[in-house]
Amino acid sequence: MNTNSNQESHPINASVYYNVFFLLIGLTVLTLLQPVIINLDLGSTLIVQLGIAFTKAFFIVAYYMHIKSSSPLFKKLIYTTVVLWFVLYGLMAIDTYYRYTPNDLFNN
Amino acid sequence: MSNASSTEPEIVYDKQGNPHEVIDFNNDYEGAKLGFWLFIFTEIMIFGAMFLVFGFYLFQFSPDFIAASEGLNRVLGGTNTFILLLSALSMGLSLVKLRNGKIDESKKFIWITIILATIFLTIKYFEWSHEIHIGIYPGSPTLDALSDGTKLFFGLYFTMTGLHGLHIIIGIGVMFWVLALINSGKITSTNFVVLENTALYWDLVHLVWVFVFPLFYLIY
Known part of the structure; x- marks a missing residue:
């Protein structure tokens, strides 16, 4: 390229x-x-x-x-961002599931 | 194609008429695109945070969110989805035409995008007008009397579709600027990165709507 x-x-x-x-x-x-x-x-x-x-x-x-059709620089940039984004959302999903719900771990 | 001209050395002449090869100049295509992608990531962080808040409260107040979603106008929302889809196509085609040297056709497609964006905003105006007319807007007495989940749903609805609408308005302004740059010869078939970045911006606006529409209108 x-x-x-x-x-x-x-x-x-x-x-x-x-x-x-x-x-x-x-x-x-x-x-x-x-x-x-x-x-x-x-x-x-x-x-x-x-x-x-x-x-x-x-x-x-x-x-x-x-x-x-972009250069490897852009492809790697997007892949990295998407992975980080999923990690962030995954952590948030876990937190959401265990908070203020019947599954709440912090409030007995 | 731009390839032939861009790989040839660029020559400038001094006052004595001696040629000099330009080895560094402020026309970095990859840099311009990279910079714009970084801007797009900041936009994704803004909207991404809002989607996170939406996801969190959707889980906490599911029945309220489902009931509130049923009250939104799916025909208008769906129409707007198709309008944005069409506008993303016309924006892309304007870039194709420009790169193939068809300047007038490129401008025509930018105008089509502007018109479609304006129709989107008009539909949004009628949608919001209806909701405000029946007393649903942030801080209204009608909304305040409803459940917490409903308040959160409509708060997020007005914030997210409002911020998205603001992006559409800014996009229309940028497209007029691009038209002026094409007219003044600053955007050409070999120097098109401004139009390409504008198309990227418009695709981002489209991308946000791809998630906003099902989450707000179709979760009932």
């Missing part, structure tokens, strides 16, 4: 944008249809809805934000 070049030079094609767009439309339709098709409890709804949202986010970051 020529990091000193003026601008990135990978070939740029509109068809990628259209393909990802139609994929995102499909996933958005799924998002909207889920409550109509199946009535889930809160936990399952969150898993389905956030699953679709993370899939959409992956395609947006990979293709619309060009991480797929």
Whole structure:
């Protein structure tokens, strides 16, 4: 990768944008249809809805934000950030589960 | 393509007409993008913290959150989801057109993005107006009389969609600035990093909505 070049030079094609767009439309339709098709409890709804949202986010970051075709610097930056982000959210989820609930560890 | 021109040495001439090769100049494409990604991470920290608060209280006050979510207008929220999706496409296409040297088409797609962003804000205005009209806004007597979970839900709803809306307004302003830069020849088919970063910003705005929409409108 020529990091000193003026601008990135990978070939740029509109068809990628259209393909990802139609994929995102499909996933958005799924998002909207889920409550109509199946009535889930809160936990399952969150898993389905956030699953679709993370899939959409992956395609947006990979293709619309060009991480797929970026230099290794950007790829590593994003991977590191995503890992740290999940660690932070994981810790928060554990804390949420054990606080002010029937599972509370701090209040007997 | 930009490759051919960017790898050639850039030559400047002094007053005597002697050529000098430019070996360091303030046109660092990777640096400009890296700097913008760092900015995006700060944005993710802002919205990420709000999502954490939302997640925490969703777990503490699940029945209230589910009941409050049912009161939101899913048709308007869903329409806005599709509008943002379209605007992300038109923003991306404006970058494709610019890089392929089609300046006028690039500007056309930026205008389409501005129009779609304005429609998004208009729909949001009607949504908020309806809620304020029925007495639901932070600190209102109607909301104060409701349960703690409902107050938290609508507090977060107005804060997060409000901050998101603010980002849309700023995005529209940036797009007008980009149009002015294209018109003055400061953004070209070989020097497009400002438009690319603007497109990154717009994708971030889209990305935030991808999570805001299901969490607020569809958890019922």
